Amino acid sequence: MSDLKILFQLDWLIQRFFKRFKIDQPDSIKSFVRTYHEITKNVSHSTYLINADLYSCEEKRKILSGIYSQKSVNTMDDDMIESLFKEAMFKEIQRLEHDIQNFS
Numbered sequence: 001m002s003d004l005k006i007l008f009q010l011d012w013l014i015q016r017f018f019k020r021f022k023i024d025q026p027d028s029i030k031s032f033v034r035t036y037h038e039i040t041k042n043v044s045h046s047t048y049l050i051n052a053d054l055y056s057c058e059e060k061r062k063i064l065s066g067i068y069s070q071k072s073v074n075t076m077d078d079d080m081i082e083s084l085f086k087e088a089m090f091k092e093i094q095r096l097e098h099d100i101q102n103f104s
Contacts, residue, residue, distance in 0.1 A: 007032040052089055060085040 064070040
């Protein structure tokens with residue numbers, strides 16, 4: 001079984017779950033197959049994948065407060081927001097790398 005075949009099956013499985021549980025599939029859900037192709041063929045010019053380095057300080061504040069439940073981000077200066085955001089991204093990358101190591 002090839003890697004691409006697994007990605008197609010994952011895309012199919014996710015669509016099936018949405019249908020099974022009668023949930024409308026959001027447009028923002030990314031396809032595994034398309035993501036793979038964007039990473040391998042078009043990584044430098046892609047708008048499909050996010051680039052957290054391009055986020056404004058206000059966007060970083062929203063992410064820190066919404067996803068990471070950081071309190072009082074509105075009173076912090078931009079340097080502190082930048083530091084907290086980099087720390088959060090670093091932890092996420094470490095967590096993902098740990099997951100990949102366990103999978104391999």
